[in-house]
Amino acid sequence: MIKSLLFSASAAAASLTYQQRLAITPDNGVNVAFNSKGNNTMYTPRVVYGSDSNNLDKEASGDSSMYQTSLSTTHKVPIRGLDPDTQYFYATCIDKDGDCSLSDTLSFKSAVSPGCTHEFKFAVLGDMGVMGPLGLSTEAPSSVEDYARLDEGERSTMKALIDNKDKYQFIIHNGDHAYADDAGKEITAGYIKDIPDESLLQQMSETYETILETYFNQTSQFARSTPYLVGPGNHEQLLTEGKEYTDPETNEPVLIDDIPQGQRNFTFYKDRFFMPSSESGGFGNFWWSVEAGPVKYIQINTETDLGNGIAPVDDKQDPEQQDLAAPNAQIDWLEEQLKQVNRDVTPWVIVGGHRPWYGSLPDCDGCKDAFEPLLTKYGVDLVMHGHIHLYERLAPINNGTADANELNNPAAPWYIVNGAAGHYDGLDGMPDEVSPLSRQIIQGVFGYDEITIHNRTHLTHSFITSKNDTLIDSQTLYKAH
Ligand SMILES: [Fe+2]
Incomplete structure (x- = not known):
């Protein structure tokens, strides 16, 4: 000292x-x-x-x-x-x-050493906003579906993670943090009150930062003692999330060009988090990896930088959004990471990325083209996605076909989609059609994933309900590592 x-x-x-x-x-x-x-x-x-x-x-x-x-x-x-x-x-x-x-x-x-094989648990969640009067609560307006709000006295995912933090080696949040970009939606719905008498853009802009402060206050209650590892989602990019707003006083639209730089281009996400990117050869908080115990976890970015000229999803966010790194930087890094894995030390290789390319509500064909061939080629065991606000367990899949071995030593990666942590209006309805690759789908329940690695060959994935820790879907994957 x-x-x-x-x-x-x-x-x-x-x-x-x-x-x-x-x-x-x-x-x-x-x-x-x-x-x-x-x-x-x-x-x-x-x-x-x-x-x-x-x-x-x-x-x-x-x-x-x-x-x-x-x-x-x-x-x-x-x-x-x-x-x-x-x-x-x-x-x-x-x-x-x-x-x-x-x-x-x-x-x-501190983390257990890579190669240590005693039982190992971590949590994975997707799509979590702030809890309380600025976000998810019991009191959303009638425009929000009943299943997308907390019941009276129901424990939120935020509180569940605070209560359960000591169970986990780390907690991974696979994109969509805070939902500060819901500020406009919440203001125009009349949900957020006590806002200053300013233009709609100023109201949104100030509320955006207040939501972020609240969110980091809340997540710190678990993240200050259990490492909190994060990936990027679409809600980190831009104040308006690509939605069109009109100021009711002036009847003027809120233009992307008028949004301050601090609320564009993933700015808060870049500034506030401190992921192990430089230590793993990755980039910013966008792609990085860690090894702990029997697992190598690799975070990918599905929002930009897909590489090889593949365009990210065009969901009308900022049309000027550029790639963040050099061409092919992410995809070249990913291949190198996968090539370098020593399966004797970390037999389990798990990849997380925000937008799913499989499931009943897939939302990133470009991600499939960009990432899937590498994940399959190098024998990734499990791929975790968020973005869709429900829980869906899929089969192990190779290029659109379920692996015939299912969970008994499949060659293909196993896919889970879970963006059901909860935010202001954050649960989706049941899809009209369920994918033939789906093996379980649960709608209308707030929750997160718990991964238990028992040993070199057996891994259990469970969907945990936030309100009472009930484990409502649980399956064990066998891999002959
Ligand atoms: Fe998302």
């Missing part, structure tokens, strides 16, 4: 830093992100940590950033060289000219 620096304990209410969230990295590390109100980009963020809660004898520092419309500064501090599977304690602060007022002491368990 730098002795000249004054680390001072602070009452929780006076603490300057909050929204702590962790991500594991492939090199026995943890990336710590947290925020502070207002513009503190001039200050260096620090984390003090150690394995004894009374002696936080190590220190790391990092960088601060703030995007144009944000209400807070994001601080990112990498911690490296941790012992595996070990309880650590930590506190965060920003160094204001030698005075670092510490947050409460928090704790986490």
